[in-house]
Amino acid sequence: MNNWLTYEQMTRENSGGKAAELASMKKRGLNVPPFIALSLATAKRIRGTGEIEPTLTELYPMLDERKLYAVRSSANMEDGSETSFAGLFETYLNVSPTHIADxxxxCLAAGGKNHIHAYADYHTLKASDIVVTVIVQEMIPAxxxxxxxxxxxxxxLNESVLVIGNGLGEGIVNAEVPVTTYYLKRDEDFVYFEREEDSPLMTEKERADLLQQVDGLTSKQLDVEFAIADGSVYVLQSRPITTFPTGAMTVLNNSNLVESYPGLTQPLTESFITFAYEQVFKGVAWxxxxxxxxxxxxxxxxxxxxxxxxxxxxxxxxHLYGLLQFLPFPKLLLPIWQEMMGFTQKEIVIPPALAKQTSLWDSLLISSRIIKELVTTPKQMTALDRAFQDTTTFFRASxxxxxxxxxxxxxxxxxEERILKKWDITLVNDLYAFTYTGLLKRVLRRWGKDPDSNEWHQWFAGIPMISSMEPVHEMQKMAAFARDHQLTEAIRNITTPNALTLFLxxxxxxxxLFTSYVERxxxxxxxELKLETQTFRxxxxxxxxxxxxxxxxxPRKESVHVEKERIPFxxxxxxxxHFLSKRARLGIQHRETSRLNRSxxxxxxxxxxxxxxxxxEAExxxxxHEDIFWLSVDEAFDLKDYRALIAQRKExxxxxxxLPAYGYLVFKGHPYDKAIRIVENGRSAISSHQLQGxxxxxxxxxxxxxxxxxxSxxxxxxxxxxxxxxxxxxxxxxxLxxxxxxxxxxxSLLSHTxxxxRELGIPAVVGIKQATTHLKTGDRVILDGNSGKVTRKEARNES
Structure with a gap:
């Protein structure tokens, strides 16, 4: 039996968790410094007999007197999926061959220490079952x-964290040296870092080297120690992360929602829309x-x-996927709904935490109600618009x-009583628009047509009476009036509210004209859907x-939709x-009207x-007075001294x-806010000249x-x-x-972009990750709205 094992021979059973993980990495081609491990069987024998000299006699010829070594413990229960024993066993660095025996x-004696026993008791393990062996590895002069x-x-879960400091890892673990902490959102290509004092940085090449090595490992949630020396990145150790919060996985996505609430949102808006979404979705469910x-x-x-x-x-x-489960045919509806909402990472569809609650009979009843609602949706949307006009009159009078x-x-x-109890039909209309648009695209593909071609994009352009264009048309009329009456210079010279009042x-x-425009x-x-926004009103x-x-x-010439006689069917x-396209266009038209009314x-x-x-403020x-937007709805109505709370929230x-604007987050347990220090951008200049969306x-x-x-x-x-x-x-x-x-x-196809x-007849490409990073103001590009390609011709002038 061999006392000392090479990495080709190591398994968890014969050399412990840490050694086995190092061997696995070495076999996969990672840059792991040379090492050997004492077999667990030998370690167990030494613990029983105390005879270590024969083992050392066998070791000495394997060592180079000119080199230094790291001596680490490796236990049979270490670095497992449930227990890591992280930092509990012994590690000695820069050990010369003359001191290696001690x-x-x-290391071999570490298994008998009190803190190891306490850890074992906490995890209901028998301390007597813990066998500790040892790894001897060449030191990297990091x-x-x-x-x-x-x-x-x-x-x-979908953010990596990388901590780096000068010197050996021991100084980092013991918080003895300043460190730089990188946060890597690899599925969206974001990088930022927080730096302490004069802590070191890591080049993009070094990061890429490390990540490429780690990507070769089977486990995706690892704690990996590394060192950098002479331009090379070495992997020193790897273990599963066992310290995640408890609870189920929670997935957050801002696709589609980011159109309404871009950037940062203040607490008043958050609390208002949380309640509004609850009422609207509950209304649809009922x-x-x-x-x-x-x-x-x-x-x-x-x-x-x-x-x-x-x-x-x-x-x-x-919750969003969970609510879909009470609908009939959720697997059929889900991909259509995802595409129309512009959701990315579609492959990650988590099993809903809420089990399906409808029987076959319930599903049939729900199906019949959905069909009835979809048939009557256009009429209900027209009625909602009339009800909104009544609400507007009520508000002006009150x-x-x-x-x-x-x-x-x-x-x-x-x-709240007048609006939220009726507004759920807008969600049904979204389903109406999404369903008919999705079916139309599917039919076109089946008939050998490309639904993303110029011909079909034009079909959706020029929708009659689309409400999103009304403010532009009316402002163009007001601009024409100003030009006709020689008011342009006077308007340009108005810079204060008092000057505006006097001019009017x-x-x-x-x-x-102006007051009517502002009123409408x-x-x-x-x-516009952030309550804190300063609007024209x-x-x-x-x-x-x-x-x-x-x-x-x-006045800008707008797109005109494809005439019926040009459709090659x-x-x-x-x-x-025509049945599908008429309803798809009608759904979009009503959707835009309701969005204007929503604003x-x-x-x-x-x-x-x-x-x-x-x-x-007066009290x-x-x-x-604008600090009111830093409070929730309930806080705002429960007036008291909130100045300290508001200061905390502003900070x-x-x-x-x-922070970068993450679009997709996967949490283990409950979502949390980050504690922010000083954030810096961790990305080098990107040289890609062609982007695809x-x-x-x-x-x-x-x-x-x-x-x-x-x-703004x-x-x-x-x-x-x-x-x-x-x-x-x-x-x-x-x-635009x-x-x-x-x-x-x-x-997505139905986003406002x-x-x-399409209404304005200007090319548009969406879905380009990190477009605002890849492209800089002053770059010259060719935008191909037919293929989705964006080609950078020349860089901006840096002078």
Whole structure:
């Protein structure tokens, strides 16, 4: 029997967990320094007899007197899937051959120490069953060392954490040296880091080398120690991560939702939309099921459909997928729904935490109700629009600028009663639009046509009376009036609210147009569904500034949809095509109308809370009236001194602002916010010259890139540029009227990026990961809206 084993001979059974893992990595080609291990059988014999000399006599010829070694324990129960014994056994570094015997003896004796017994008791293991052996490995003269967690041990499974410091890993583990911590979101290609003092950095090449090595391992949730010396990355140790929080896996996704709530969102908006989503989805569930028991069972799912993490809004996919389970044919509906919503990572569909609650008979009843609802959806959407107009009239008659806090609260709850109990039909209309659009695309593919071609994109362009375009048409009319009456220079010179008031009083005809516009469209704008947003209604000067951008712009020719006689189908296929396409277009039209009305509803709520903010500031409960948006709805109505709480939330939000905008998160256990220090970008310049996305509006243009991170700050400079952004919301229509094209990281066929760009006839490509990183303002690109390709011709001028 061999006392000392080479890596080719090692298994967990004969050499312990740590040695076996090193051997596995070595066999897979990882850059592991040479090592040998004492067999567990020999270690057990030594423990019983105390005879270690024969083993050492066999070892000495294997050592090089000119080298130093690391001597580590390796136990039979170490580095397992349930127990790691991390940091509990002995490790000795920079050991010379003359001192190696003492260190081996110390390692072998480690199994009898009290802290090992305590750990074993905690995990209900017998301490007597623990056998400790030893690894002897060549020392790497590390310039830098570190640890890579392939999943964040705090519970974020699709984020890796890499910690690196100068010198040996011992200094890092013992917190003796400053470290740099990298956070790697590899499925979205994000990197950022937090640095202590003058801690070292890791080059992108070194990171890539380490990650490539680790990717060769079978387990995906590992704690990997590494060292860097002479330009090479060495893997020193690997063990499973066993410290994750308890609880089920939670998946968050902001696809589609990010259109409505881009960037950071404040607590008032979060609490309002959490309640709104609960009521709307609950309404749909009741509409289809008529079962209070079913609603009670899914209560937690309704309450947590959306969640705010690191200041950003996400869908809770556990609950969203769970709610789909009570619908008939969920497997048929799911891919259509995913495609229309623009969800990425479709392959990761978690088993819903909530079991299916409907019997076969229930499913048949639900199916019949869904069919009935879909048949009547267009009429119900028309009725909803009429009801919304009544609500608008009610609000105008009820709201007063001097309302008390109690009156504000009463009016808020009156709106809640009037709107939320009816708004669930908009979700049914989404299903209507998604279903018919998805079926139409499927039919076209089956008939040998490409549903993503220019011909079919044009079919969806030019939808009559699409509401998203109304604000643009009306502003173009107002701009024409200003030009005809020589008001352009005067408008451009207005920079203060007082100057605007004086100008309007001096020009009553223009005042009539302007006030009418603000009354009808004052809630439509960038980030319009965030209550904290400053809109045309709350800040009319912004409307005038937007108008100034239209003064030199001729009316833009919009797309016209494909005429019926040009559709290359005859007979029954033609009838099927027109049946599906008519309903798909009608669903989209109603969807856009309801979205415009939704922005007006949010405008009413915003107006109420702005009034509440004025009251709270006057009472000394908050520093400034706009601080009201840092409170939840319940907190805002329960007025008291919130200044300290608001200061804490503002400070946290500043940290969140420095984080990359993760679109997809997988947590073990409950989602959590990050504790932020000083974040830096960890990415080198990217040299890729061609990017690939999903085409949503056809055409090919060449132009200069303008990267837009904060669209509300872009007033000038967008004209004739290709805009690059994470996503767009309905308010982007004003910027897009000036642009040559649009590139977005998020989106789908029915996203606003797609719909509005088709209406305006400008090319658009969505779904390009990290577009705002790959492309920089000043780059010149060719945007191909037919193929989805974006080609960079030349880099920006760096001078």
């Amino acid at each position: 260190k081996i003896s110390a 310039e830098r060392s570190g640890v890579l967690f392939t999943a964040n041990p705090q519970g974020l 509409r289809f099921s008529r079962s209070q028991a079913l609603l009670d069972h899914y209560a937690s799912a309704f309450q947590e459909l959306v969640v705010r993490v690191n200041g950003r809004m996400y869908y809770n996919m556990n 709201y007063k600028t001097d309302m008390s806090a109690a009156e504000v609260k009463n009016l808020y709850h009156a709106l 009083e001096e020009n009553p005809h223009f005042k009539s 469209y004052g809630d439509r704008g960038l980030e 709350s800040h009319p000067l912004k409307a005038l500034q937007q108008l100034s951008d239209f003064l030199d712009m001729p 005859t007979g029954w296929r033609k009838r099927v095509f 007006r509803i949010y405008g009413m709520v915003r107006t109420l809370f702005r009034r509440l903010g004025v009251i709270a 000394g409960y908050i520093e400034h 946290a939000q500043q940290g969140f602002a420095s 999903t085409p949503t509006s056809n055409g090919i243009v060449e132009g200069e890139v303008l990267v837009v991170h904060h669209p 700050e872009v007033r000038e400079g967008a004209k004739d540029k290709i805009l690059v952004t994470q996503m767009t919301d309905p308010g982007w229509v004003f910027l 009227t000036q642009a040559k094209g649009i590139i977005a990281e998020k989106g 797609a719909i509005i760009s």
